[in-house]
Amino acid sequence: MAEEHTQSKAGETAVISGGRIELRDVSKGYGDEWQHEQVIESLSIEIEPGTLSAVVGPSGCGKSTLVNLVAGFETADSGTIRVDGKPVTGPGHDRMVVFQETALMPWLTAYQNIVFGPKLRGDLKGSALVNEAERLLDKVGLTEFRDKYPLQLSGGMQRRAELARALINQPLLMIMDEPFRGLDAMTRELMQEFFLRLFEEYRRTNLFVTSEIEEAIFLADRLVVLSNRPATVREIIEIELPRPRALEMLSSPEAYDYKRRAMEILHEEALKSFTSASGQTEFLEAYSKRGDL
Numbered sequence: 063m064a065e066e067h068t069q070s071k072a073g074e075t076a077v078i079s080g081g082r083i084e085l086r087d088v089s090k091g092y093g094d095e096w097q098h099e100q101v102i103e104s105l106s107i108e109i110e111p112g113t114l115s116a117v118v119g120p121s122g123c124g125k126s127t128l129v130n131l132v133a134g135f136e137t138a139d140s141g142t143i144r145v146d147g148k149p150v151t152g153p154g155h156d157r158m159v160v161f162q163e164t165a166l167m168p169w170l171t172a173y174q175n176i177v178f179g180p181k182l183r184g185d186l187k188g189s190a191l192v193n194e195a196e197r198l199l200d201k202v203g204l205t206e207f208r209d210k211y212p213l214q215l216s217g218g219m220q221r222r223a224e225l226a227r228a229l230i231n232q233p234l235l236m237i238m239d240e241p242f243r244g245l246d247a248m249t250r251e252l253m254q255e256f257f258l259r260l261f262e263e264y265r266r267t268n269l270f271v272t273s274e275i276e277e278a279i280f281l282a283d284r285l286v287v288l289s290n291r292p293a294t295v296r297e298i299i300e301i302e303l304p305r306p307r308a309l310e311m312l313s314s315p316e317a318y319d320y321k322r323r324a325m326e327i328l329h330e331e332a333l334k335s336f337t338s339a340s341g342q343t344e345f346l347e348a349y350s351k352r353g354d355l
Contacts (some may be wrong), residue, residue, distance in 0.1 A: 066352070080145075082108075084143070086106050087140065088106070088143060101291060102131070102292055102294070106141075114267075114270055115282060117272070119293060121332075122291060123291045128288075145240050157235045157342040158228035162241065166223060175196045176223065206238060217246075235268070243272075260325065283300070287299065297323075
């Protein structure tokens with residue numbers, strides 16, 4: 063694939079060697095024929111190299127299933143998922159996932175966790191592996207904690223170690239499954255800013271799943287809004303806030319408009335979910351008009 067170029071935070075040209083993601087008419091369901099539940103249906107997304115697409119949707123719509131499909135942990139019932147034109151047939155280090163809960167191995171230090179993947183595969187060895195791990199430890203601010211075990215690290219430190227562990231594999235795609243969920247408000251805000259600086263420097267293609275609209279708007283180039291289950295793409299909102307970004311931009315009229323549009327769609331989809339679940343259509347519509355929902 064031809065190399066593409068983008069501007070880094072420092073204004074220098076950063077090279078992107080790949081990372082185009084294509085999902086075409088992807089569907090996934092679970093259960094036997096008589097108890098089948100369709101979770102994703104005819105979902106199509108294209109993600110350009112070096113961009114960050116944030117995915118939001120109603121609770122339980124299938125966001126985690128989407129993560130599993132793109133990561134290769136599960137197989138779609140129909141449709142295709144491709145990375146740089148190659149079908150996804152299983153997990154691979156070209157797609158690294160950072161999960162909701164820490165996936166650091168508790169018996170390994172921060173340094174050992176970071177080098178585990180390339181050391182196991184043997185694709186980075188000796189001084190090259192040590193130098194890259196130490197460079198990333200410094201980049202994520204964990205040099206002084208390299209020999210600490212995960213339980214000795216704060217939640218924010220664990221997330222930074224996981225980012226370093228993912229980046230050392232030089233993935234084409236970073237898949238973030240609500241990675242800052244569960245952190246306290248201050249730590250979450252700091253991690254958002256930290257992650258954003260990393261993204262603007264490295265420009266790894268990113269699929270970022272979140273339930274926080276403001277987080278999505280702050281980070282993303284595009285906001286992919288999913289429908290109620292079975293999930294499909296309800297709308298794609300282009301986020302045209304300039305980079306590098308600052309949290310103050312979330313108070314701008316443009317950010318407010320993005321949030322209002324996304325919330326309107328999510329409210330409509332959530333209403334469908336409640337209606338189908340309870341059958342209380344008139345009740346929900348009446349309270350929706352009052353603004354209580």
